[in-house]
Amino acid sequence: EAGVAxxxxxxxxxKRQSVAFWCNPISGHATLYWYQxxxxxxxxxxxxxxxxxxxxxxxxxxxxxxxxxxxxxDSTLKIQPAKLEDSAVYLCASKWGGVGTEAFFGQGTRLxxx
Amino acid sequence: xIQVEQSPPDLILQxxxxxxxxxxxxxSVNNLQWFHQNPWxxxxxxxxxPSGTKQxxxxxxxxxxxxxxxxxxxxxxxxxDSGVYFCAVGEAGTALIFGKGTTLSVSS
Numbered sequence: 219e220a221g222v223a224x225x226x227x228x229x230x231x232x233k234r235q236s237v238a239f240w241c242n243p244i245s246g247h248a249t250l251y252w253y254q255x256x257x258x259x260x261x262x263x264x265x266x267x268x269x270x271x272x273x274x275x276x277x278x279x280x281x282x283x284x285x286x287x288x289x290x291x292d293s294t295l296k297i298q299p300a301k302l303e304d305s306a307v308y309l310c311a312s313k314w315g316g317v318g319t320e321a322f323f324g325q326g327t328r329l330x331x332x
Numbered sequence: 333x334i335q336v337e338q339s340p341p342d343l344i345l346q347x348x349x350x351x352x353x354x355x356x357x358x359x360s361v362n363n364l365q366w367f368h369q370n371p372w373x374x375x376x377x378x379x380x381x382p383s384g385t386k387q388x389x390x391x392x393x394x395x396x397x398x399x400x401x402x403x404x405x406x407x408x409x410x411x412x413d414s415g416v417y418f419c420a421v422g423e424a425g426t427a428l429i430f431g432k433g434t435t436l437s438v439s440s
Contacts, residue, residue, distance in 0.1 A: 251427050251428075261420075263427045263428075266426075274426065317424055319380075
């Protein structure tokens with residue numbers, strides 16, 4: 219089966235610009251996550267969706283980050299305006315959703331803010 | 333929230349050596365996964381192991397849920413095993429919480 223697809227793979231922007239990332243989860247996976255991984259650290263959750271509803275966005279910096287999952291399939295994560303400290307890899311993951319199932323990750327988008 | 337501690341933070345091995353990576357977590361969990369992050373940044377699923385023991389080739393893992401730890405064993409290590417190994421845990425319905433990882437370097 220196809221894995222989690224993310225685009226773009228790389229993005230370089232100037233501070234104060236905006237950027238958007240796209241994720242297509244594994245077919246049939248109801249749960250979708252966005253994680254931020256800063257160099258040298260483990261991934262940190264930004265937001266969790268169940269179908270098209272938000273389950274947990276407590277760690278999402280809502281003044282500049284937004285995410286949506288229209289129709290419960292694809293998702294986009296947006297940063298506006300970007301700051302230097304947003305330089306990181308943004309990982310999307312999906313899971314079927316039932317108890318006892320594992321999450322699978324996409325290849326990530328590496329964002330550099332200059 | 334749940335705290336996840338991995339040890340050692342760094343590990344340097346010669347090809348062919350065996351190693352054990354440890355993951356301690358601070359509370360009861362329903363989910364536990366081990367990942368290998370390759371040099372290109374891809375997180376590769378190794379094991380889904382909230383309890384018990386599993387083996388896959390040269391890799392095996394054991395989770396003792398009652399004592400809140402998990403171990404990842406790598407036998408006869410190869411240069412392609414190099415990278416960062418993450419343990420991630422979670423409760424039912426919640427997202428995975430990651431440790432800081434163990435960076436493994438295997439030289440020939």
